[in-house]
Amino acid sequence: GQQLNQSPQSMFIQEGEDVSMNCTSSSIFNTWLWYKQDPGEGPVLLIALYKAGELTSNGRLTAQFGITRKDSFLNISASIPSDVGIYFCAGSLTGTASKLTFGTGTRLQVTL
Amino acid sequence: NAGVTQTPKFQVLKTGQSMTLQCAQDMNHNSMYWYRQDPGMGLRLIYYSASEGTTDKGEVPNGYNVSRLNKREFSLRLESAAPSQTSVYFCASSERWDYEQYFGPGTRLTVT
Numbered sequence: 737g738q739q740l741n742q743s744p745q746s747m748f749i750q751e752g753e754d755v756s757m758n759c760t761s762s763s764i765f766n767t768w769l770w771y772k773q774d775p776g777e778g779p780v781l782l783i784a785l786y787k788a789g790e791l792t793s794n795g796r797l798t799a800q801f802g803i804t805r806k807d808s809f810l811n812i813s814a815s816i817p818s819d820v821g822i823y824f825c826a827g828s829l830t831g832t833a834s835k836l837t838f839g840t841g842t843r844l845q846v847t848l
Numbered sequence: 849n850a851g852v853t854q855t856p857k858f859q860v861l862k863t864g865q866s867m868t869l870q871c872a873q874d875m876n877h878n879s880m881y882w883y884r885q886d887p888g889m890g891l892r893l894i895y896y897s898a899s900e901g902t903t904d905k906g907e908v909p910n911g912y913n914v915s916r917l918n919k920r921e922f923s924l925r926l927e928s929a930a931p932s933q934t935s936v937y938f939c940a941s942s943e944r945w946d947y948e949q950y951f952g953p954g955t956r957l958t959v960t
Contacts, residue, residue, distance in 0.1 A: 740890075769948060778852075778938050778951035779891070824890065826949075835906070836881075836949060838891040 740825055742839035750847050755812040757842040759825030764805040769826040769836070770797075779824055783810070815846050850874055852952035854939050860958045861929040869924040869955050871939030879942045880922035881906075881949060882914060884935040891938065897922055929959045 742759045749755055759768070767786055771779035783794050785801035785808060792799055796813045808825055825839040855870045873880065881896040883906075893906030897916040911933060913925045922941075926933060936956050940949040 771951075776954075778940075778953045781948050781950060784948045826891075835893060836891075840888060840890045 740827060740837055740839035742823075742825055742842050744842060745840070746843040746845070748845045748847060749815055751815060751817060753815050755815055755819070755844060756809065757811075757823060757844075758807060758809045759827075759839050760807045761827055761837070762806070763827075763829070763837075765827035765829050765837075766805070767828045768799070768801050768808040769828075770799050770808070770810050771824045771826065773822045773824065773841075775821070782823075812844075815844075817846050817848065819844060820846050852939055852941055852950055854937075854952040854955050856955060857953065858956045860960065861926075862960055863930060865929050866925065866927050867929065868926075869937055869939075869957075870921070871923065871952060872921045873939075873941040873950075873952075874920065875941060875943075875950065876919070877941035877943050877950075878919070879944060879947075879949075880916065881940040881942075882912070882922070882924045883938045883940065884908065884933075885938060885954075886935050894924065894937075926957075929957075931959045933957065934959045 740761050770782045773779045783799040788805050790801040798811045800809045822841040822843050824841050826836045828836045852873045878899045882894040883891045892908050895914040897903045900919045915923045936954050938954050939952045942949045
């Protein structure tokens with residue numbers, strides 16, 4: 737099945753640094769979602785994007801829906817230790833039956 | 849408000865045994881989903897129910913069956929468990945089939 741390419745696969749950053757990650761697809765999507773998963777927990781929705789070019793913020797998180805509809809970006813500003821986890825992107829194409837396609841995740845570790 | 853709940857949280861089965869994973873949501877969502885998560889593979893859709901009374905196969909349905917018991921509950925059954933079904937299983941729900949999906953805490957299944 738199709739998967740989205742997320743990069744980087746993992747990253748180590750220092751507390752206070754800004755973080756950028758992205759997700760690319762060979763197919764276009766109408767919806768891009770970003771989730772965070774903590775160890776032993778289910779994914780938690782962070783941001784939803786519904787329009788090409790859209791830029792949406794949720795606290796220190798900002799995500800963008802790429803103009804080509806084939807990519808999306810997530811930025812975290814001034815990282816803190818609780819930002820540690822795995823970040824997943826997911827895309828869907830409205831009109832096809834109910835399928836979210838997930839990326840393989842970016843593992844973020846924050847050092848003090 | 850519990851959101852999406854799953855039982856059990858952990859399970860160990862022997863090859864050939866059967867079991868049912870339970871999922872319930874209290875958000876009055878119409879659509880429900882079952883995913884499996886394996887290392888390096890991201891989340892893959894097993895089955896989904898776009899609305900009460902309907903179920904459809906996802907990306908990896910072989911070896912599984914589902915039942916949409918009512919609007920709140922969606923169960924996943926393994927009739928004859930195999931080691932390849934060792935995974936973490938997540939249930940999710942959404943208001944409509946193309947809206948944001950909200951995940952439960954997961955069931956960690958080991959088949960020996």
